[in-house]
Amino acid sequence: MDSSEKGNLHQVKHVVLVLSGKGGVGKSTITTELALALIHAGKKVGILDVDLCGPSIPRMLRVGKPEVHQCDAGWVPVYADPQQQLAIMSIGFLLEDSDEAVIWRGPKKTALIGQFVSDVAWGELDVLLVDTPPGTSDEHLAVLENLRKHRVDGAVLVTTPQAVSTGDVRREITFCKKTAVKILGIVENMSGFVCPHCSECSNIFSKGGGEELAKLTGSVFLGSVPLDPLLAASLEEGQDFLQAFPDSSTYTAISQIANTLLSSLDA
Amino acid sequence: MADVPSDAPEHCPGTSSDQAGKSSACQGCPNQNICASGAAKAPDPAIEEIRQKLTTVKHKILVLSGKGGVGKSTFSAHLSHALASDDSKEVALLDVDICGPSIPKIMGLEGEQVHQSGSGWSPVYVEDNLAVMSIGFLLSSPDDAVIWRGPKKNGMIKQFLRDVDWGEVDYLIVDTPPGTSDEHLSIVQYLSGAGIDGAVIITTPQVLGSPLLLHFAATITHEKKSSSQQKQFWEVSLQDVRKEIRFCKKVKIPIIGVIENMSGFVCPKCKNTSQIFPPTTGGAQRMCEELNLPLLGSVPLDPRIGRSCDEGKSFLTEVPDSPAAVAYQNIVQKIRDYCSSHTTSDNPV
Numbered sequence: 001m002d003s004s005e006k007g008n009l010h011q012v013k014h015v016v017l018v019l020s021g022k023g024g025v026g027k028s029t030i031t032t033e034l035a036l037a038l039i040h041a042g043k044k045v046g047i048l049d050v051d052l053c054g055p056s057i058p059r060m061l062r063v064g065k066p067e068v069h070q071c072d073a074g075w076v077p078v079y080a081d082p083q084q085q086l087a088i089m090s091i092g093f094l095l096e097d098s099d100e101a102v103i104w105r106g107p108k109k110t111a112l113i114g115q116f117v118s119d120v121a122w123g124e125l126d127v128l129l130v131d132t133p134p135g136t137s138d139e140h141l142a143v144l145e146n147l148r149k150h151r152v153d154g155a156v157l158v159t160t161p162q163a164v165s166t167g168d169v170r171r172e173i174t175f176c177k178k179t180a181v182k183i184l185g186i187v188e189n190m191s192g193f194v195c196p197h198c199s200e201c202s203n204i205f206s207k208g209g210g211e212e213l214a215k216l217t218g219s220v221f222l223g224s225v226p227l228d229p230l231l232a233a234s235l236e237e238g239q240d241f242l243q244a245f246p247d248s249s250t251y252t253a254i255s256q257i258a259n260t261l262l263s264s265l266d267a
Numbered sequence: 268m269a270d271v272p273s274d275a276p277e278h279c280p281g282t283s284s285d286q287a288g289k290s291s292a293c294q295g296c297p298n299q300n301i302c303a304s305g306a307a308k309a310p311d312p313a314i315e316e317i318r319q320k321l322t323t324v325k326h327k328i329l330v331l332s333g334k335g336g337v338g339k340s341t342f343s344a345h346l347s348h349a350l351a352s353d354d355s356k357e358v359a360l361l362d363v364d365i366c367g368p369s370i371p372k373i374m375g376l377e378g379e380q381v382h383q384s385g386s387g388w389s390p391v392y393v394e395d396n397l398a399v400m401s402i403g404f405l406l407s408s409p410d411d412a413v414i415w416r417g418p419k420k421n422g423m424i425k426q427f428l429r430d431v432d433w434g435e436v437d438y439l440i441v442d443t444p445p446g447t448s449d450e451h452l453s454i455v456q457y458l459s460g461a462g463i464d465g466a467v468i469i470t471t472p473q474v475l476g477s478p479l480l481l482h483f484a485a486t487i488t489h490e491k492k493s494s495s496q497q498k499q500f501w502e503v504s505l506q507d508v509r510k511e512i513r514f515c516k517k518v519k520i521p522i523i524g525v526i527e528n529m530s531g532f533v534c535p536k537c538k539n540t541s542q543i544f545p546p547t548t549g550g551a552q553r554m555c556e557e558l559n560l561p562l563l564g565s566v567p568l569d570p571r572i573g574r575s576c577d578e579g580k581s582f583l584t585e586v587p588d589s590p591a592a593v594a595y596q597n598i599v600q601k602i603r604d605y606c607s608s609h610t611t612s613d614n615p616v
Contacts, residue, residue, distance in 0.1 A: 021367055021412075023335010023445045105449050106417030107297030108274050134335050135366035135444065136414045163577035164340070167409060168367040174412035198537035206573045217410075227543055 008074055009150035011124040012046070014265045016184065017143070017155040019176070021168030023134035025160045026189040030225065030254075031131045034156075036245055037258035039085045043126035046077060049090035050113055050143050051133040068093045074119035089120045106138035113139055117146035127265070134168075136175040144179055153265055154182035156222065159213060160190045162206035166213040173217050184222075184264055186214045187257060191224035194249075201226075220264070223257040225250060272298055300418065311456070317428045318460030324359070324436040326606040327458065329466040329520065333507030335445035338528040338566075339469045340369040341576055342595075343442035346467075347374075348581040349599040351397040356437040359390065361427060362401035363454060364444040365413050365420045371403035375579025379404055387432035400431050417449040424453040438606070447514040455518045464606055465523040467563065468511045472530050472542065472550040508554060523605050524561035526598055527551035532568040533590070543568060564598040566591050 009015065018031045028049075035045045068089075069076045077087035091112065122128060130147065133139055144152070155176055159169040169186070176183050188210025192201045204227070214221035228250040245251055271279045278292035287293070288303025296302075321327070330343045343360060351358040362370035371377050379391045381404045390398035402413060402423060415423075433439065444450050455463070508525065515522050527550060531540045555562040569591040575582035583592050 023367070025336055105452060107301070111274065111297045133446075136412050137366055137420070138416050138449075141414070141416070160336075162573045164369050164372055164573075167372050168369065170410050171367070171412040174410050175414055178412065178414065193532065193541075193543060195534040195537060195539065196541060197539040198534060200534055200536035202532070202535060202570055204532065204543070204568055204570045204573065206570070206577055 008118060008121055009128070009147075012122050012128045012150075013125065014127045014153045015130065015147060015151055016127060016153055016261070016265070017130045017132060017147075017181065018158060019132055019140075019155045019172050020134050020158045021136070021170070021172035021175075022159065022165045025134075025158045025165060026225075027134070027158045028131050030156075030158050030187055030189055031129050033225070033245070033250065033254045034258055034261070035086055035129055037251065037255040038127055038262070039081075040246060040255065041258060041262065043262075044085055044087075044124060046087040046089070046122050046125045046128040047131060048117070048120065048128060049088070049131045050116065050139065051091070051131060071121055073121035075116075076121055087122060087125065091116050110138050110142040113142040114146045117143060118149070127262075136171060140175065141179075144181065152181060154184040156184050156261065157186045157219070158189055159186060159210050160205045161188055161203065161209040161224075163209055165205070166209040169213060170217065173213075173219065183217075183219045184261060185220035185257075186210055187222050188224040190227050193227040220260075222260055223253055225253045225257070274298065304418075311425075313425050313429055314457055314460045317425075317457050320429055321433075321439070321458075321461040324433060324439045324461070326437065326464045327439045327441065327462065328464055328523070328602065328606075329441045329443060329454065330469065331443055331447075331451070331466050331511045331515075332445050332469040333509075333511050335367075337445075337469045337471050339445070340364070340373055340442050341572065342467075342469055342526065342528065342566075343440050344370060344373040344576070345581065345583055345595050346599055346602065347397060347399075347438075347440050348583055349596060350438050350440075350603070351394055352583075354396060356396060357435055358397045359433050359436045359439045360397070360399045360442065361431075361439060362399070362403065362442045363424050363427065363450050364442060365402050365415060365423060365450060367444060368401045368403035368406075370399060370401045370442055372579060373576045374399050376404070377409070377579065381405060384432065387430045388426075390431055390433065398433065398436075400427055420449050421453040424450060425457055428454075428457050447510060451514065452518075455520065463520050464609055465521040466511075466515050467523050467602065468508055468515075468525045469528055470508050470525060470551055470554075471528055472565075509558070512558065512560070521609075522560055523602060524563035525551055525555050526563050527565040529568045530565035535570075540567075561601075563601050564594050566594040566598070 018027050020027050031047060035047055038045045068078065075089060077089040080086040080088055130143065132143060157169055157172055159165045173183060190205050191210070192207065193204050194201050210224060211221050226249065228248055271281055274297055276292055276296050279296065280286040280290045280292065282298070282302055288299050288301070293299045293302065330339050330346070332339045347358050347360040350356055360370060360374070362368050371379065374393050376391050376393060376399060381391065381400070382389045388400070390400040391404060392398050406413070441454060443454065512522065529543065530550070532543050533540050551562055551565065567590050569586070569589050571586050571589065572582050572591055575585050583595060586592055
């Protein structure tokens with residue numbers, strides 16, 4: 001390994017994959033929220049997005065099309081805040097036309113991901129969160145193979161409460177076991193919706209699946225995150241997400257999860 | 268396919284060459300295995316075999332979505348149930364989501380196995396006139412993960428199309444994984460002889476999936492959006508569905524229309540409607556107008572849908588008077604109408 005390759009993840013203390021067997025469970029949302037909670041806990045965080053085909057936070061950074069620069073060590077990440085507590089890099093930034101990636105077969109995706117994972121100059125980070133596409137295929141194997149040259153602390157798995165979702169996440173757990181990725185725990189997202197009009201809680205996507213899955217597979221249940229219309233509403237009114245988030249009920253759930261995660265990483 | 272692929276190294280001998288995949292220049296090329304196997308050269312004979320096999324299938328419909336979790340499999344399952352509610356019709360549901368096969372669970376067929384006979388694989392029957400095939404049936408345990416690379420997934424899809432004994436079928440519904448990947452390319456490739464009537468694209472109103480993320484992006488740019496930025500923003504949020512549309516156009520599949528799922532939630536207690544996935548960019552209605560596509564319908568969220576799926580029951584029979592069930596039935600009728608007025612030969616792929 002030459003010194004520049006050694007350098008890119010060398011100063012990253014912890015690498016955590018955010019996985020799900022199922023699409024649309026809110027992996028990217030949870031990744032963002034965890035990142036913010038970790039920053040509030042005083043950590044320097046990076047988000048690496050290797051989902052070529054799916055929407056995630058950095059995709060939206062294409063509004064304004066952030067310029068991605070290279071330095072000797074590789075790609076320079078984009079910073080979300082002036083204090084540079086949150087660094088973001090997405091494979092989407094590297095594609096001239098993101099619609100181009102539409103019809104790529106596995107080998108081409110694998111090649112791009114492999115290069116991408118090793119080539120971002122993160123500098124010093126406490127935690128690097130890796131947002132992944134759903135499933136267990138070429139991209140996932142490519143991400144693992146390339147990250148593993150450095151270090152992977154483990155994976156957080158995201159599910160929604162219903163059985164159709166946990167059914168897929170069980171397979172993701174098998175993937176982790178087969179590829180020797182430590183499972184740091186399970187997060188249940190979209191766990192109940194509190195009606196903003198009358199405060200009745202409805203279990204739109206069923207309930208209990210996350211905890212059941214954790215029990216079934218012998219994994220740690222990190223916590224549940226509800227659907228939070230009040231946070232959405234306050235943002236709708238134009239509040240700054242970075243400011244509004246800590247006041248939301250989502251934040252309480254997420255910061256507990258983040259703290260548990262940090263304890264297991266530092267252990 | 269171009270003779271020298273865009274991702275090929277220098278000195279690529281060309282995919283049609285005898286040296287394809289075998290020359291020293293091929294080392295490290297992502298296409299090496301494909302070329303070496305000879306797959307890049309000749310059209311796959313399976314395409315003709317599949318065309319012959321599927322002459323007994325009248326209509327073939329793909330169900331697509333740009334992102335996961337929008338309700339594709341839920342819709343495919345219920346579309347199949349609704350079409351099969353007419354006893355005179357034969358319906359088949361093929362699940363090609365190799366990594367996340369949800370169809371067995373949603374159709375109440377978990378644990379079922381596939382049988383082989385002289386005429387091929389027998390699909391699993393939910394009703395006399397509703398047959399299902401999924402890789403889920405080939406896995407011995409619900410924990411089994413299918414960790415396959417592209418070529419192996421493609422092989423499975425070929426088998427599903429060529430070796431399953433579907434018999435006489437009025438409608439073959441194909442449920443796909445999200446996005447546009449190996450599975451989608453394979454389905455289109457292998458059905459290129461047999462033809463596809465059209466594709467239905469499922470989306471949610473907030474096509475990006477989370478209002479938090481939208482606003483996160485907004486605050487990152489630290490400024491109020493001008494109208495041109497708002498337009499750009501809106502275009503970004505369409506990327507998802509636009510990707511599916513682009514795929515369909517590229518492989519020449521007609522788009523039957525778009526379905527907006529999870530469109531509003533009626534609180535069972537106070538009956539007020541909330542938008543869980545707020546259509547901050549005008550939702551599917553606006554998108555369909557802009558892209559000149561039919562909006563087949565909007566389906567609201569009903570917690571009983573998720574429950575039905577978890578229990579493997581048809582929501583349409585369990586809660587037929589739910590606004591969601593009514594919406595589904597209206598959409599299904601539009602799809603029936605589309606199929607009656609189009610025959611596959613009108614739309615050669």
